[in-house]
Amino acid sequence: MKxxxxxxxxxxxRWKRLLALPPMGYLLIFFAIPTxxxxxxxxxxxxxxxxxxxWYGNEDGSxxxxxxxxxxxxxxxxxxxxxxxxKSIMYALLATxxxxxxxxxxxxxxARSPKKHRDLLLLLVILPFWSNFLVRIxxxxxxxxxxxxxxxxxxxxxxxxxxxxxxxMYSSTAVIVCLVYVHLPFMVLPLYANLEKHNPALLAAAQxxxxxxxxxxxxxxxxxxxxxxxxxxxxVFIPVLGTFAIPDLLGGTDGxxxxxxIKQQFVESRDWPFGSVLSMALTAAAVLxxxxxxxxxxxRGTLR
Amino acid sequence: xxxxxxxxxxxFGLLMSAIPSAAADGDRLHLFNWNDYIAQETVTTFEQQxxxxxxQDYYSSTEEMMAKLLAGASGYDVxxxxxxxxxxxxxxxxxxxxxxxxxxxxxxxxxxxxNRSYDPENAYSVPYAFTTTLIGYNEQRLAxxxxxxxxxxxxxxxxxxxxxxxxxxxxxxxxxxxxxxLKYLGYSINDRDEKHLREAxxxxxxxxPYWAAFNSSSxxxxxxxxxxxxxxxxxxxxxxxxxxxxxAARDFKVNFVLPTQGAVLALDNMxxxxxxxxxxxxxxxxxxxxxxxxxxxxxxxxxxGNPNRAAAEFIDAKIRKQNAIxxxxxxxxxxxxxxxxxxxxxxLLNTLWTEIKIx
Numbered sequence: 001m002k003x004x005x006x007x008x009x010x011x012x013x014r015w016k017r018l019l020a021l022p023p024m025g026y027l028l029i030f031f032a033i034p035t036x037x038x039x040x041x042x043x044x045x046x047x048x049x050x051x052x053x054x055w056y057g058n059e060d061g062s063x064x065x066x067x068x069x070x071x072x073x074x075x076x077x078x079x080x081x082x083x084x085x086x087k088s089i090m091y092a093l094l095a096t097x098x099x100x101x102x103x104x105x106x107x108x109x110x111a112r113s114p115k116k117h118r119d120l121l122l123l124l125v126i127l128p129f130w131s132n133f134l135v136r137i138x139x140x141x142x143x144x145x146x147x148x149x150x151x152x153x154x155x156x157x158x159x160x161x162x163x164x165x166x167x168x169m170y171s172s173t174a175v176i177v178c179l180v181y182v183h184l185p186f187m188v189l190p191l192y193a194n195l196e197k198h199n200p201a202l203l204a205a206a207q208x209x210x211x212x213x214x215x216x217x218x219x220x221x222x223x224x225x226x227x228x229x230x231x232x233x234x235x236v237f238i239p240v241l242g243t244f245a246i247p248d249l250l251g252g253t254d255g256x257x258x259x260x261x262i263k264q265q266f267v268e269s270r271d272w273p274f275g276s277v278l279s280m281a282l283t284a285a286a287v288l289x290x291x292x293x294x295x296x297x298x299x300r301g302t303l304r
Numbered sequence: 305x306x307x308x309x310x311x312x313x314x315x316f317g318l319l320m321s322a323i324p325s326a327a328a329d330g331d332r333l334h335l336f337n338w339n340d341y342i343a344q345e346t347v348t349t350f351e352q353q354x355x356x357x358x359x360q361d362y363y364s365s366t367e368e369m370m371a372k373l374l375a376g377a378s379g380y381d382v383x384x385x386x387x388x389x390x391x392x393x394x395x396x397x398x399x400x401x402x403x404x405x406x407x408x409x410x411x412x413x414x415x416x417x418x419n420r421s422y423d424p425e426n427a428y429s430v431p432y433a434f435t436t437t438l439i440g441y442n443e444q445r446l447a448x449x450x451x452x453x454x455x456x457x458x459x460x461x462x463x464x465x466x467x468x469x470x471x472x473x474x475x476x477x478x479x480x481x482x483x484x485x486l487k488y489l490g491y492s493i494n495d496r497d498e499k500h501l502r503e504a505x506x507x508x509x510x511x512x513p514y515w516a517a518f519n520s521s522s523x524x525x526x527x528x529x530x531x532x533x534x535x536x537x538x539x540x541x542x543x544x545x546x547x548x549x550x551x552a553a554r555d556f557k558v559n560f561v562l563p564t565q566g567a568v569l570a571l572d573n574m575x576x577x578x579x580x581x582x583x584x585x586x587x588x589x590x591x592x593x594x595x596x597x598x599x600x601x602x603x604x605x606x607x608x609g610n611p612n613r614a615a616a617e618f619i620d621a622k623i624r625k626q627n628a629i630x631x632x633x634x635x636x637x638x639x640x641x642x643x644x645x646x647x648x649x650x651x652l653l654n655t656l657w658t659e660i661k662i663x
Contacts, residue, residue, distance in 0.1 A: 046647040049392040051374045080655075084662055141522065146531045167470055169531070170517040248476070249522070253515050256661045268367045268478060269654040270374070271647070 035283075042276035043067045050270030071273040075281060081261075085285055088258040091172075092240040095179040096187075099236045100229060102180065103187035107228075108221070110188075111195035118196075125188050133182065137249055140178050144169040144250070170252040178246045183239060187232035194228025195221070230293065238286050258282055331356045333585050336373075336380040338572065339364045341433070343605035350592050356585060365477070365520075373398070378579035381586040384432050387571045391422035391644040399428040400576040406587035409594035416636065417571060417611035422643075429573035430590060433608035436639060437480055437568040438628050440523075440542035442533040444556040445471075455563040456488035458534050460507050465514035473526065474536040476518035478657035479642060480568060481508060484536060487565045493640045496649045505656045509663060518661075524548065527558055538570075539628050543607035562628045562635060569631075569639035571611065603629075 045053040045066055057064045075081050110121045128136060143150050146167055155165035168174055198221065206216045244259035262282065265275030333354075335342075339362045347358050361380070363369040366389045373383070373393070385393060393399055404410060410430060417431040439458050446452075449467045457464050459472055474481050483493035485504035495501070516532060524541050526532035528548035535542075542560035549558045574593065576586045592598060600618030603610045609629050610619065624630055631639060645653070 046651070047374075048646050049374070049396055049644065050370055074651075074655075080659060080662060084658075087662070145526075145529070147529055167516075170470075252517050253512050254662065255517075260661075261658055264654060264658070267365070267371050269650045270367065270370060271651055271654065274651070
């Protein structure tokens with residue numbers, strides 16, 4: 001009997017390992033290896049007409065290696081790129097914060113609504129995904145346009161209080177509004193998943209002990225929901241940091257973010273090595289911010 | 305057991321490699337062209353004539369096309385690069401020499417557009433169409449503001465721009481904007497002297513606060529709707545904006561002008577990559593496009609300038625007399641084509657451009 005069970009356990013483990021192979025292989029082939037290729041490319045020279053120059057030469061029999069640090073030097077030579085990174089991170093933080101402010105009440109409302117309505121409400125949150133991202137951005141361009149109803153109405157209101165008319169299109173306001181609009185569902189969904197699991201008995205107990213509405217939220221719901229907030233914040237922060245389409249289409253003359261410059265390297269300038277440098281730096285920046293916030297999260301968690 | 309696996313995998317591989325040759329590419333032409341740069345009726349006519357199918361792929365900028373080709377995209381039979389990209393493709397030995405005996409209609413091409421420095425004797429390319437980069441404007445708005453300038457000062461001179469704040473867009477393209485600024489300063493668009501480029505950067509930075517945006521994608525609409533009053537863009541797009549404003553019966557007219565200081569001429573050419581699978585069909589297509597009537601349709605429907613002499617008689621008179629689309633000999637001398645730039649030059653231009661964008 002005994003050897004038989006042992007064998008069964010062993011084969012179960014093997015199956016588990018086998019099942020993990022495809023996703024691991026996928027990540028290896030489409031994430032780890034490309035990242036390494038990019039890291040290597042960041043030390044190479046750009047080809048004369050684009051692409052990469054060969055990294056080793058074999059002229060007159062002697063092997064020569066053509067690698068360089070100048071791409072990385074360019075990143076730190078001026079404060080140009082540092083400023084761009086800071087600006088993009090500020091945009092991403094602002095968009096994340098606004099998503100929390102808008103998404104939290106919404107997720108809470110859905111989680112506390114009668115069970116039979118929840119699925120429908122969630123569906124409504126996901127609904128925008130049914131149409132293409134770019135189509136939705138173009139819709140915003142119409143909404144923001146100077147001849148659009150929103151801008152005209154706003155300017156009529158501003159005129160009655162004696163203020164000069166404003167333009168929404170091609171502004172950082174338009175960029176932020178759109179960033180929040182596009183990423184809001186990424187905040188609401190993990191928050192809802194978290195809030196829905198809260199035990200209502202905790203709130204009832206707190207109420208019996210005399211805690212008011214505000215205290216019940218601040219001492220029970222909020223700390224319990226922090227994992228959801230962090231999950232949502234990461235899901236919003238990272239894609240926002242890498243956005244280039246929204247600043248391209250809605251931003252004004254100073255609307256660019258770091259991803260626009262990365263796109264420029266690969267497309268317009270055909271400067272793959274510097275594009276790789278910027279991509280690596282962006283990945284590092286994203287990891288750094290996420291690690292920092294995770295650290296802050298655990299510290300706050302232990303304090304409570 | 306193991307051997308059987310090898311057999312199955314081998315068989316699968318064999319099947320996979322057999323599929324492309326079974327659906328032989330003999331009846332397909334893979335065309336890699338600019339967005340909206342060939343009339344549907346032309347494609348249909350060609351498909352009927354050759355009993356083949358035209359499979360189209362599009363790009364919206366030279367850079368996008370080059371990035372795709374250099375990243376190893378293959379299988380295109382005909383590509384339509386602009387002259388600076390063509391120059392790079394020739395130097396990289398990317399193209400198949402054209403067999404002129406297969407192109408009897410080559411004689412239709414206007415000699416003014418042939419035998420250019422980047423491709424002597426047109427060994428690799430034949431002209432397809434051209435556009436100029438110029439300024440489109442809202443006629444009524446400019447008249448009301450009393451702006452009479454019809455040159456690059458419309459987008460660079462602060463005295464003019466102060467009346468147009470937030471109503472001007474320029475292309476989101478470093479080479480085009482720098483070319484315009486270099487022309488405004490009286491330099492050649494191919495001037496890559498760092499001192500001159502820095503001067504041009506200063507001109508752009510001075511003008512930038514007055515601009516609404518860098519816009520390459522939606523200025524046709526913005527101009528035709530009346531949100532933007534002055535736009536830097538391509539001649540074919542301006543013709544489109546003009547037609548759109550007219551069709552929508554707006555209370556203004558969109559017009560365009562080739563700046564007197566000179567401007568960028570972009571000459572697009574048909575070429576066959578070495579990696580093309582169907583070179584015979586590719587030649588047939590090129591010859592078809594050089595036919596006078598087909599070339600004329602390109603201008604009538606798309607609004608592109610036409611380097612085909614024989615096409616002239618089939619082109620709408622209204623389009624023909626537009627100097628910006630059919631520049632006369634005197635104007636033609638003021639137009640310059642962009643040359644291919646090397647890695648160092650591209651890097652310098654990109655740094656200057658990023659500095660502009662973040663300020």
